[in-house]
Amino acid sequence: MTTTNNSMAERAAGVEISDLRKSYGSNEVLKGISLDVRPGEVVCLIGPSGSGKSTLLRCVNLLEKPNGGTIHVGGFEATDPEVNLDKMRQNVGMVFQQFNLFPHLTVLENCTVAQIKVLKRDKAKAHATAKLNLERVGLGDFGGRYPDELSGGQQQRVAIARALSMEPTLMLFDEPTSALDPETVGEVLAIMKKLAREGMTMLVVTHEMAFAKEVADRVVFMDGGVVVEEGVAAEVIGNPQQPRTQDFLRRVL
Numbered sequence: 155m156t157t158t159n160n161s162m163a164e165r166a167a168g169v170e171i172s173d174l175r176k177s178y179g180s181n182e183v184l185k186g187i188s189l190d191v192r193p194g195e196v197v198c199l200i201g202p203s204g205s206g207k208s209t210l211l212r213c214v215n216l217l218e219k220p221n222g223g224t225i226h227v228g229g230f231e232a233t234d235p236e237v238n239l240d241k242m243r244q245n246v247g248m249v250f251q252q253f254n255l256f257p258h259l260t261v262l263e264n265c266t267v268a269q270i271k272v273l274k275r276d277k278a279k280a281h282a283t284a285k286l287n288l289e290r291v292g293l294g295d296f297g298g299r300y301p302d303e304l305s306g307g308q309q310q311r312v313a314i315a316r317a318l319s320m321e322p323t324l325m326l327f328d329e330p331t332s333a334l335d336p337e338t339v340g341e342v343l344a345i346m347k348k349l350a351r352e353g354m355t356m357l358v359v360t361h362e363m364a365f366a367k368e369v370a371d372r373v374v375f376m377d378g379g380v381v382v383e384e385g386v387a388a389e390v391i392g393n394p395q396q397p398r399t400q401d402f403l404r405r406v407l
């Protein structure tokens with residue numbers, strides 16, 4: 155491991171979610187979710203569409219406000235009304251299905267804008283950090299391009315580099331390969347696998363069961379706003395115990 159990787163592993167924080175509840179109007183979509191990711195651990199969250207996976211991730215960095223329960227991330231209680239939202243969110247990198255890059259900014263600018271605005275870094279430091287993270291995702295030479303000049307897989311790798319440039323202690327991925335052409339899925343999964351190896355704490359919503367089996371320390375299966383089953387990846391995917399998990403896996407495998 156390089157020094158950079160060691161420092162990342164040292165900075166890695168866990169997340170502790172306890173009895174998390176979230177409703178939209180009268181529709182309760184998270185019905186008391188408890189889920190921990192230990193520092194340096196990779197947890198894959200699987201489950202049918204509508205089961206509440208995205209809502210759960212969005213609650214972790216408070217893009218959604220939970221109705222109950224607690225979430226602790228890297229020394230912050232996200233659910234404390236007094237929490238410093240900006241400081242807390244800096245710890246949490248998020249990568250979405252749609253890459254959400256700024257189309258009018260270059261790749262490099264996409265990776266520096268939040269560093270400058272939120273972290274108040276000077277331009278030189280922000281550029282250096284962005285460059286380093288673009289190199290990490292294999293796009294060191296792409297800084298001057300615009301998003302629409304890149305393939306979907308390359309755009310998603312930029313989105314990962316952008317998140318990493320904020321030096322988060324936890325990375326959330328919400329179906330990061332679902333919108334990609336099949337031929338570019340592998341390059342994004344390879345970057346995620348590398349990050350996992352380097353000790354990043356990761357909570358990953360995915361339908362890529364082979365990835366989950368290979369990379370995840372644990373797999374959590376959600377359905378209808380509850381955790382139905384969780385355990386070692388190979389066990390949950392290879393030998394699920396609950397009928398609902400068995401049903402789901404039969405359909406996706």
Ligand code: ADP
Pocket residue numbers: 178183201202203204205206207208209210
């Ligand atoms: P998943 O990511 O597992 O497909 P979601 O978390 O996106 O599930 O959605 C869970 C449920 O919450 C769904 O029934 C969805 O319609 C509902 N939902 C999600 N976001 C909103 C929202 N902003 N307003 C109202 N209902 C929502």
Ligand code: MG
Pocket residue numbers: 207208209328
């Ligand atoms: Mg979703």
